[in-house]
Amino acid sequence: EAGVAQSPRYKIIEKRQSVAFWCNPISGHATLYWYQQILGQGPKLLIQFQNNGVVDDSQLPKDRFSAERLKGVDSTLKIQPAKLEDSAVYLCASSSAGTSGMNEQFFGPGTRLTVL
Amino acid sequence: DQQVKQNSPSLSVQEGRISILNCDYTNSMFDYFLWYKKYPAEGPTFLISISSIKDKNEDGRFTVFLNKSAKHLSLHIVPSQPGDSAVYFCAGGRKNFNKFYFGSGTKLNVKP
Numbered sequence: 001e002a003g004v005a006q007s008p009r010y011k012i013i014e015k016r017q018s019v020a021f022w023c024n025p026i027s028g029h030a031t032l033y034w035y036q037q038i039l040g041q042g043p044k045l046l047i048q049f050q051n052n053g054v055v056d057d058s059q060l061p062k063d064r065f066s067a068e069r070l071k072g073v074d075s076t077l078k079i080q081p082a083k084l085e086d087s088a089v090y091l092c093a094s095s096s097a098g099t100s101g102m103n104e105q106f107f108g109p110g111t112r113l114t115v116l
Numbered sequence: 117d118q119q120v121k122q123n124s125p126s127l128s129v130q131e132g133r134i135s136i137l138n139c140d141y142t143n144s145m146f147d148y149f150l151w152y153k154k155y156p157a158e159g160p161t162f163l164i165s166i167s168s169i170k171d172k173n174e175d176g177r178f179t180v181f182l183n184k185s186a187k188h189l190s191l192h193i194v195p196s197q198p199g200d201s202a203v204y205f206c207a208g209g210r211k212n213f214n215k216f217y218f219g220s221g222t223k224l225n226v227k228p
Contacts, residue, residue: 004159031214035218040220041220041221042120042122042205042207042218042219042220042221043160043205043218044218045215045216045217048214048215050214055214055215056213056215091159091160093159095214103148103150103165103211103214103216104150104162104165105150105162105216106162107152107159107160107161108159109157109158109159110158110159
């Protein structure tokens with residue numbers, strides 16, 4: 001079974017530029033999550049999708065962050081414009097919890113974003 | 117507002133001995149807890165979970181204990197192996213919401 005795929009693995013941009021991250025979850029997983037992990041902290045949930053609908057985006061800074069999951073499969077997270085404090089690892093995770101009741105989340109390798 | 121806390125940033129243990137990693141939570145509505153292990157440059161991988169209807173769950177060398185009255189859980193690794201050296205994250209939440217809050221992690225170093 002293929003795992004959660006993310007790209008790119010690393011990205012360096014200057015502040016006020018835009019950036020986009022891509023995630024392809026495990027096949028058949030209905031629930032998809034985007035997390036932000038700042039150095040020394042645990043992952044913080046940004047947005048949770050169930051199929052192609054948003055379940056929770058209460059911690060997404062909507063003035064600059066946006067995410068979509070068209071067709072309920074892969075997802076894109078965008079930051080526009082980036083700030084210095086957005087430097088972090090962005091983790092995507094998927095889960096079959098919506099259908100199987102199993103709450104285990106499978107994480108991708110993450111995208112390390114550096115904003116200069 | 118940290119609902120899950122791991123107060124020990126690091127732990128060093130000798131190979132073969134027991135590793136005990138601790139986690140506290142503040143939300144009494146949480147009914148499901150998970151532990152994840154993370155190696156550098158990789159995403160976290162699921163290790164073990166426990167539902168609030170249990171006070172213990174065991175999987176091989178890994179055992180998680182839950183003390184609901186103290187809002188405290190711990191992960192025991194026996195015996196510890198050098199390959200267990202990683203950052204361990206505790207997460208808790210409400211199972212039906214499929215949304216979990218993570219602690220800040222404990223870096224475990226198992227010395228040969």
